[in-house]
Amino acid sequence: EVQLVESGGGLVRPGESRRLSCGASGFTFDSYSMTWVRQAPGKGLEWIAHINSGSSIITYADLVKGRFIISRDNVKNSVFLQMNNLRVEDTGVYFCTRAMFAGYSDGSPRYYFDYWGQGALVTVSS
Amino acid sequence: EIVMTQSPATLSVSPGERATLSCRASQSVSRNLAWYQKRPGQAPRLLIFGASNRAPGLSARFSGSGSGTEFTLTITNLQSEDFAVYYCQQYDHWPPWTFGQGTKVEFK
Numbered sequence: 001e002v003q004l005v006e007s008g009g010g011l012v013r014p015g016e017s018r019r020l021s022c023g024a025s026g027f028t029f030d031s032y033s034m035t036w037v038r039q040a041p042g043k044g045l046e047w048i049a050h051i052n053s054g055s056s057i058i059t060y061a062d063l064v065k066g067r068f069i070i071s072r073d074n075v076k077n078s079v080f081l082q083m084n085n086l087r088v089e090d091t092g093v094y095f096c097t098r099a100m101f102a103g104y105s106d107g108s109p110r111y112y113f114d115y116w117g118q119g120a121l122v123t124v125s126s
Numbered sequence: 127e128i129v130m131t132q133s134p135a136t137l138s139v140s141p142g143e144r145a146t147l148s149c150r151a152s153q154s155v156s157r158n159l160a161w162y163q164k165r166p167g168q169a170p171r172l173l174i175f176g177a178s179n180r181a182p183g184l185s186a187r188f189s190g191s192g193s194g195t196e197f198t199l200t201i202t203n204l205q206s207e208d209f210a211v212y213y214c215q216q217y218d219h220w221p222p223w224t225f226g227q228g229t230k231v232e233f234k
Contacts, residue, residue: 035223037170045162045170045213047223059221095169102175105156105218112160112217114181116169 002026002115004096009120012086020081020120022096030054030074033099033111036081039119040092049081050099050111064090086124093119128152128216132226138234139204147229149197149214158218161190161199164228165210173212174199201231209233 008020022034036048049070050059058070069082079096095118099111129152139145149159157177162170172181174190177197187202201208214226 039164044228045164045215045225047221047225050221050223061222100175102158102217105158110158110217111220111223112158112172112175112215113162113170113223114172114175116171118169 002098004098004115004117006094006096006117006120009094009122011123011125013126014086014088014124016086016124017082017084018086018122020083020094020096020122022079022081022117024077024079024096024098027098029077033057033101034070034072034079035097035099035111035113036070036079037095037097037113037116038090038092039095040089043092045095048094051079083122086122088124091122091124093121095119127222128155128219128224130214130216130224130226132212132214132229134229135227136230136232138232140234141204141206143204143234145201145204145208145231147199147201147212147214147231149192149199149226151195151197151216153219154194155216155218157193158216159190159192159197160215160217162213162215162225163208163210164213165207170213204231 033052035050072079097113098115100114102110161174178190211228
């Protein structure tokens with residue numbers, strides 16, 4: 001059974017840092033890309049960051065580029081989100097997802113998100 | 127960035143009825159479209175990928191259709207566990223992957 005378990009959430013002050021972790025089990029972790037998606041209170045889903053299986057392709061949403069860093073440890077079957085210079089608007093539940101390869105289109109790979117963790121709540125407030 | 131627009135924002139349906147949810151993309155995403163269900167306090171759940179392929183184990187009451195810019199999620203014989211928020215997502219052009227704003231299916 002595929003399981004994704006996030007940890008590291010909590011209350012942080014604006015400008016501070018926080019590191020989220022996501023432990024994966026039930027599948028061959030180093031064969032899959034992984035992503036982070038967040039949901040602000042009362043809002044919809046927003047993709048944040050993506051990392052491919054070998055960490056050679058990493059992309060970020062513009063809202064977090066330069067502040068957040070996604071990484072992974074294929075030995076420990078974990079993916080991480082280092083969040084720096086946090087803002088009040090970064091408050092939300094952060095979900096770790098597995099990205100399922102869906103073939104190529106125009107020579108580029110396509111991925112949808114087939115498994116999600118329960119999420120980690122990050123509250124940024126003074 | 128591709129903008130995904132869902133309608134209606136809220137859909138009031140009685141148990142046993144059919145719900146039809148719409149999703150429009152600002153440009154063609156081919157059939158690279160997924161639907162997710164989100165219940166309060168729970169992880170989002172993949173329902174449909176490739177516009178019309180059901181996720182493993184998903185009830186046949188859920189079906190997806192469409193291509194290009196217009197997509198539909200249909201839920202027949204609504205059950206109590208189906209009352210939730212549903213999101214469409216395009217994965218044809220990334221980054222970024224983009225979601226619609228969601229359609230809340232509520233009890234009528």
